[in-house]
Amino acid sequence: MQFIIRFLIKVATVITLSYLLPKFGLIVRVDGPLDAVKVALVLSLLNSFVRPLLEFFAFPITCLTLGLFSLVISAAMVVSADQLLSGFSVGGWLDAAIFSITFSLISSLVERFIVEDAVN
Secondary structure, three states, X not given: OHHHHHHHHHHHHHHHHHHHHHHHXXXXXXXXXXXXXXXXXXXXXXXXHHHHHHHHHOHHXXXXXXXXXXXXXXXXXXXXXXXXXXXXXXXXXXXXXXXXXXXXXXXXXXXXXXXXXXXX
């Protein structure tokens, strides 16, 4: 049940960011609700399987940059999702980095409050 709640939070976050970020001049486009579900699914899969491999191989660079290279890896996951899906697009690496940071912050904060309340 928690998995479904977390996934729905991610879908809602994608939809919210696709409406909010263009108001700040960023290019983030999701064509519809079904595409938001696809984006959340692809990002979850990429972050579960591809990201750990990238972090393992990029560990020396991440140490040299004091962890800032992990932002590049996060942006790479969003750009990869952009390349894999036709109903989702971001304007570039900076837009992808801002999308990934806000996506992570919003979804983790909402998950923290909703999932903790559901458990307790």
